[in-house]
Amino acid sequence: MEKAKMRKSRKRRFSVLIIFIILLSVGIFANNYYREGLLAMNPDDSSDVLIVIPSSSSVSTIANILHENKLIKSPLIFKIKVKTSNVASTLKAGEYNLSTDMDLDTIISKLVKGGKDRNIVKFTIPEGYELEQMAEKLAKEGIVNEERFIQLSSDKKNFEEEFPFLKELEKGQSLEGFLFPSTYEIFAGAREEDVIEKMLHEFEKVYEKDLASKLKELDISLNEAVTLASIVEREGKVDEERPLMSAVFYNRIKKDMMLQSCATVQYVLGERKEVLTNEDTRIDSPYNTYINQGLPPGPIASPGEASLVAAVNPADVDYLFFVLTGDGTHTFTKTYEEHLQAKPKK
Structure with a gap:
C-alpha cells in the first residue's frame, strides 16, 4: 500500500515537471518568436516598397497588407505590438514608402505619423x-x-x-x-x-558624388565651395565656361584681388540689373565683392550640378578677367589691358 502511494507521488511530481518543462519551452519559444517578429525582414535592403492603406482599414487588414508586401514577419506580432503600444486608433490611411530594413517599431511609427495623399x-x-x-x-x-x-x-x-x-x-x-x-x-x-x-x-x-572628396583635396569648406558655385551659376550661361569662371575667381583670391562679381551686388540689391552703377558697386554689404576681398559669407543662389562641379574642379588657366560677349558666352583674359580691349561680338 505504501509503495503504491509512493509510485503515485513520483508520477505526479514527474507529470508536474513535464508540464513545467513544456510550459517553459512554450514560453521561451513564444518570447523568441515575439522578439524575432519585431526585427526587420531584411536589414540589408533599403529599397522602397510602396503600399496603400485604404481608409477605415482595421488593424488586421493593415497587418495583412504589410505581411503580403513582405514588410513584417508576423501579422499576429504586429497586432500584439499595436495593442500593447495603445496606437490602434491612431494608425492612418494613405500611401507609404516603406522598406524591408525597417523594424516593426519604425513601421508602426510611420503608420502613426500618416501617409501621403496619392495625388x-x-x-x-x-x-x-x-x-x-x-x-x-x-x-x-x-x-x-x-x-x-x-x-x-x-x-x-x-x-x-x-x-x-x-x-x-x-x-x-x-x-x-x-x-x-x-x-x-x-x-x-x-x-x-x-x-x-x-x-x-x-x-x-x-555633395556625396561630386564634392565631399574634392573639398578635402582643395582644403576648402563646403560653404566656400557652394558660395563659389552660386557665383559661377549666376555669372555663367554656358556650362563649358563654368570651370574657366571658377578658375578666374580662384586666381583672383590667390592674388588678393577682389572678385568684383556683379552677381553678388545684384543679390544685395534684390534685383538683377543688367548694368550696375558706381553707386551700386559701393553698397555697404559683406556680400558686395567690389568692396570686400574673398568670397561673401554664404551662397547667393542655388547652383546646379555643373556649377557645383566647376567650383571644385577649376580649369588650369591663368585668367583673371572675363567679360560677356553678347551671345551668352564670355571672353577670358589674363591682364586688365586685354580685358579692356575685349569687345562684345556683333
Whole structure:
C-alpha cells in the first residue's frame, strides 16, 4: 500500500515537471518568436516598397497588407505590438514608402505619423534661384506657405539632424544655396518641411558624388565651395565656361584681388540689373565683392550640378578677367589691358 502511494507521488511530481518543462519551452519559444517578429525582414535592403492603406482599414487588414508586401514577419506580432503600444486608433490611411530594413517599431511609427495623399504635384526650381524666389514661386503654385517656407529655411538647425552635412555650416546660416534646383514630384498636401527635405536630399546626392572628396583635396569648406558655385551659376550661361569662371575667381583670391562679381551686388540689391552703377558697386554689404576681398559669407543662389562641379574642379588657366560677349558666352583674359580691349561680338 505504501509503495503504491509512493509510485503515485513520483508520477505526479514527474507529470508536474513535464508540464513545467513544456510550459517553459512554450514560453521561451513564444518570447523568441515575439522578439524575432519585431526585427526587420531584411536589414540589408533599403529599397522602397510602396503600399496603400485604404481608409477605415482595421488593424488586421493593415497587418495583412504589410505581411503580403513582405514588410513584417508576423501579422499576429504586429497586432500584439499595436495593442500593447495603445496606437490602434491612431494608425492612418494613405500611401507609404516603406522598406524591408525597417523594424516593426519604425513601421508602426510611420503608420502613426500618416501617409501621403496619392495625388502627385510636380514643380520645378530653376538653377540660380534664391530662397525668396523659390518661396514665391512655390506659394503661387499652391505648394507651400511662403512665410513658413522662408522661416524653416532661414536656419540650417531645422534640418541638420537629418542632414549632417549642414553641421559644417556656420551657426544660424540659412539654406540659401543648398536647396538643389531641379524638377520634383511630391504628394499633394505635402508640408513645407517635406518640400525642403526633398530638395536637401537631392543636394546631398550631388555633395556625396561630386564634392565631399574634392573639398578635402582643395582644403576648402563646403560653404566656400557652394558660395563659389552660386557665383559661377549666376555669372555663367554656358556650362563649358563654368570651370574657366571658377578658375578666374580662384586666381583672383590667390592674388588678393577682389572678385568684383556683379552677381553678388545684384543679390544685395534684390534685383538683377543688367548694368550696375558706381553707386551700386559701393553698397555697404559683406556680400558686395567690389568692396570686400574673398568670397561673401554664404551662397547667393542655388547652383546646379555643373556649377557645383566647376567650383571644385577649376580649369588650369591663368585668367583673371572675363567679360560677356553678347551671345551668352564670355571672353577670358589674363591682364586688365586685354580685358579692356575685349569687345562684345556683333
